[in-house]
Structure formats: structure tokens, C-alpha cells
Amino acid sequence: MRPLLSTSQSLELDASTRAMFDFSSDNLMEIAAMRLWQVLKREVIQKRLTHLSPTQASIVAVCGKGDNAGDALAVLRHARLEGFHRLSAIVPGEDTMKENARLNLRRAERCGIEIIQYENVEAPALLEMLSRQDIVLDAVLGTGVHGSAKGTAAGAIQMLRSLASGRTGSVDRIPYIVAVDIPSGLGDDWQSDYPIVHADATLCIEPAKEALYMPAARPYAGDIFPVDGIFPLWTEGARSPVWLLEGDDIGSFLPPISRWAHKMQRGRVAVLAGSRSGAGAALHCVRGAAAAGAGYIGLYCDEELFSSYLAAAGDLAIVRVLSQESFSPESWDAIVVGPGWGTDDGRRAVLERLLSADTALILDADAVRLYAKIAGKAPSGVFKAPLILTPHPGEFRDLAAFLGQAQADQARNASETVQQSVALAQKFGLVLALRASTTHVAFPDGSCAVFDGSASGLGIAGSGDVLSGLTGGLLARWTALLREPGAAGFGEDAALFHTPLARAILGAVLVHGIAGRRLSATRGWFTPADLAQACGNLTSGSEHG
Numbered sequence: 001m002r003p004l005l006s007t008s009q010s011l012e013l014d015a016s017t018r019a020m021f022d023f024s025s026d027n028l029m030e031i032a033a034m035r036l037w038q039v040l041k042r043e044v045i046q047k048r049l050t051h052l053s054p055t056q057a058s059i060v061a062v063c064g065k066g067d068n069a070g071d072a073l074a075v076l077r078h079a080r081l082e083g084f085h086r087l088s089a090i091v092p093g094e095d096t097m098k099e100n101a102r103l104n105l106r107r108a109e110r111c112g113i114e115i116i117q118y119e120n121v122e123a124p125a126l127l128e129m130l131s132r133q134d135i136v137l138d139a140v141l142g143t144g145v146h147g148s149a150k151g152t153a154a155g156a157i158q159m160l161r162s163l164a165s166g167r168t169g170s171v172d173r174i175p176y177i178v179a180v181d182i183p184s185g186l187g188d189d190w191q192s193d194y195p196i197v198h199a200d201a202t203l204c205i206e207p208a209k210e211a212l213y214m215p216a217a218r219p220y221a222g223d224i225f226p227v228d229g230i231f232p233l234w235t236e237g238a239r240s241p242v243w244l245l246e247g248d249d250i251g252s253f254l255p256p257i258s259r260w261a262h263k264m265q266r267g268r269v270a271v272l273a274g275s276r277s278g279a280g281a282a283l284h285c286v287r288g289a290a291a292a293g294a295g296y297i298g299l300y301c302d303e304e305l306f307s308s309y310l311a312a313a314g315d316l317a318i319v320r321v322l323s324q325e326s327f328s329p330e331s332w333d334a335i336v337v338g339p340g341w342g343t344d345d346g347r348r349a350v351l352e353r354l355l356s357a358d359t360a361l362i363l364d365a366d367a368v369r370l371y372a373k374i375a376g377k378a379p380s381g382v383f384k385a386p387l388i389l390t391p392h393p394g395e396f397r398d399l400a401a402f403l404g405q406a407q408a409d410q411a412r413n414a415s416e417t418v419q420q421s422v423a424l425a426q427k428f429g430l431v432l433a434l435r436a437s438t439t440h441v442a443f444p445d446g447s448c449a450v451f452d453g454s455a456s457g458l459g460i461a462g463s464g465d466v467l468s469g470l471t472g473g474l475l476a477r478w479t480a481l482l483r484e485p486g487a488a489g490f491g492e493d494a495a496l497f498h499t500p501l502a503r504a505i506l507g508a509v510l511v512h513g514i515a516g517r518r519l520s521a522t523r524g525w526f527t528p529a530d531l532a533q534a535c536g537n538l539t540s541g542s543e544h545g
Helices: 007-021 025-048 067-081 099-110 123-131 151-165 247-253 279-291 303-313 345-355 366-377 393-403 416-428 463-483 500-522 528-539
Strands: 002-004 059-063 087-091 114-117 135-139 176-180 201-205 223-227 242-245 268-272 296-301 318-321 334-337 360-363 387-389 431-435 438-442 448-452
Touching: 007 025, 025 067, 025 099, 025 135, 025 176, 025 201, 025 223, 059 067, 059 123, 059 151, 067 087, 067 099, 067 135, 067 176, 087 099, 099 114, 123 151, 135 151, 151 176, 242 500, 247 500, 268 279, 268 463, 279 296, 279 303, 279 463, 279 528, 296 303, 303 318, 334 345, 334 463, 345 360, 345 366, 360 366, 360 463, 366 387, 366 393, 387 500, 393 416, 393 431, 416 431, 416 438, 416 448, 431 463, 431 500, 438 500, 448 500, 463 500, 463 528, 500 528
Parallel strands: 059 087, 059 135, 087 114, 135 176, 176 201, 201 223, 242 448, 268 296, 268 334, 296 318, 334 360, 360 387, 387 431
Antiparallel strands: 002 242, 431 438, 438 448
């Protein structure tokens, strides 16, 4: 896991690093430029432009007035010193540029890099010139941006957007647009109607910027390549409550497997899902719970669906008709509620009963909407049952609107996605996993974990149902493990995200996302059943994360 910083925190880190090591801004920029050049050469020139002799690649930097322009101009200088000749930069008037950008502009000129000023060339001619390049560096705006880009910067961003929109979807598309640190126009307060560069890749100076992973903004960054070695010791001083989940973290969140465990030691999970209008969702959810390795799974359904579910899922779960007599929350380690369930008054009464019990609940789909109605009328909105909510963006909007969006901690200055998710988690004392192209998991203590999903195959009906079942199954396993003698070492401790609820949802998000990526790479399109099987391969240890 790596900390993610707000753009304002990254500016503070820059200042504190210069003070700690008595660096000038130019010293730090030179270090950054060398690291940026190394990653650009390795990840783009050597891996993407394989049809060219390396030093034959043409690179142009589209610059603004600030430090990102200085970084890009210094990158061009390093390229020139390594034998690259087809190098140029498009810049605003020198007198409008910040000191370090001007300094690197003069150095670039001394190296023989072609310098073109915006005001000296008509926009169509600039666009035509850019279209002939192999690599275009986006260095218009950096992390200091607030609000919507304006003036020359907005014009440059629009030019780069026009360049991107005219290309095909080929992996080897040319020109290849590479953002320096962050796509121009993106910041903590970015809105979807703000102009932003659509990059093919982003060379992200570590620690990474949290704004890159906002679901609506994520596609504009393209492939994110971390650039480290610029801020010494930054991890020791990191105080960010936002963290990036990575594949290597998966082992921390999966319960250990014993060869001798019987079914009750592997956890009991109940699934309350499905209706006449959403019957398939319950089956996907059960498959997810089975993929988690839960030892005992119960599917509680309407009487009219009993025979169908028994035939379809009887090898994975016990199937029973849901009634007050047949179902007791206390008999289960975790309960998943909501996929394809419906939102009528009868369902609401069942959920109210569950919220007053002790057993942890995973609420998805219809149960999220029902929860919003119930919590909106409750005195505190906080219930006895430990809660994990797993809404998609539409359900999240309904949830936030119905409950009245809690006020976020503005001092954190995180992105809107983090602020809203954390505010709801804190206000209602629950864990909230917002599922989109990236997944944000917010906790009542104000922390947030982010997973960069970006697997197109996961964008199918039923994918979220598998995730909710997977979460329930992992939570049941963690709960059962903690009942065992000698399991104290796996209990709640001071380490970040090491409660059973946190481990279950983060483990599920990682398993679900990694399985989706692998299937997308090897199978292309796939079904929820395929996804559940792939998840089971990961949780069982037959494949490594």
C-alpha cells in the first residue's frame, strides 16, 4: 500500500523537502527531470515505439508557465544529451513563465532544442505539427491548479484534446500523449466539465496524487507510471489518510487457510437476495460467497423462487424460504443483503430487524437504497449491526442525496470522491465501498483505500453481486477464525485497515479486481460465473495475487 496525497499536500512535501536538504527549487527540479526521463525512456520509448531506433523518436513538450514546464524542458535537455535530435517545445512568452521554467527554457535553447512560441504560430499549424510527433509531453498545468483552466492554458489543453480525439484506438497510436505528473486541468476540486488533457500515460511523481484516481478523472491519466526517488524519506513523514491498494497487498487481507478446518471454522454466510424481477443476482452473490471459501452458505428467498434456486444453487448453498421463523441473524457470521431483492415495505421490515442485531451486514444494491430511507429517519443513523455498504455510483448518489450529504473535512483538501465517501462513513459509522472504474473504500476513522480497477470486463451486470458475496464470505471466514483458540494475533490491532470488516472488504476488492484483470487479459469478455471461479482460484491459494 502506498499513501496518496492531495495536490496541496504534494506542494507542502515539495517545500519541506527543499528545507530538509537545503535544496533550491532548481535542484529538486533537476532530480525530478532525470527520474522523469528515465521512466519516459523505459516505459514509452523502449516499450511503445519499438518500430523506431530509440534516438529517432520525436518529442515535443507543450508547456505552460509553471514548474511542470520546467520539468518537461529539463527532460528534453536530458534527451538531447543522450543523442536525441528531434526535440522541440511550445511555450508561452518567456516573460510570463516562472523563474525555474525560464531557466530551463534557456538551457534547452543552448542544447539546440527548437523553441516555438504560441503567439507566433496559428493554432491549426501547431496542431498539424503536433500530429507528426511520436511523443507529446503535456506540461501545461501541474498540481497547483485550482478551478477550471483559463486563457492560454485552456487553449493549450483544448489543442491537446483535439489531438487525442482525432486518433484511432490502436495501442501503438501516434502521437503518444504523456502527462508530466498529472494531466493538465486536474486537481483536487476538478469537476467533469473542467477542461482536462486526455493522456495516454502519466508519469506520476511519487507519492501519487489522489485526484488521479477519481472515477470520472481516471480515464484521462491513461497508464500511470510511478516516478520515484525524488522525495527522500517521504514515506516516513507521510500523514495522508488515503492509500493506494496494490496487488502485492492481497496476502494481508485474506484469512489463513487450515488443511483441517471444517465447514463451521470456515464461516457461515447468509444471502438475502433475489426476487421475481432480479432472480439472477442472488445466484451471482452465492457464487461470490463460495469463491471466498465460506464453509456454510445459506440462500434465503421468496417461496416462488425456492424450486428454481434449489436447482441452480443447491450444490453451493442451502436454500430456504425467507421467514421470521426460518431465519435468525444470530446464526450467521455475516449476512449479505440486497442484490436483486426489491425495496417494498416487507423488505424494509426485514432490513430494520437485521440492523438491530449484532451480526455484520454487507448491504448492496436495493438494500443500500432501503438503508438510506431507514437511516434518514433514525435519530442518529447509526445502528447496532456492523455495516459494509457496496454501492455503485448511481446508488451512491441516491444514498448521499437521501441522507443529506455530510459535510466533509475541508482541511483534508482531498478530491470530492474521497470527501463524500469519508463523510458518509464517518457520519453513519460504517464502511463504504464505492465501486466504479476505481474503488474507494472509506472508513469511519477518516481513512480511505483506493484500488485502481480499470478492467473493462468487470463492467457487466452481476459483477457487483459477485463482489458483495465475496465480501460476505471473507468476513464470515475472518469472524470464524477469530473464534478459534490462538487466533488473537489475527484480531483487531493498531495497524491500518486490520479490523475484520476492513480486511474482508479490502480483500474482496483486491481479489475481484485482480481476477477481473486476468480474465480481461486472457479471455476478453467473461461472465459473472467465470469471475467467481477466478476469484476462488485466488482465495484458495491455487493462484497467487
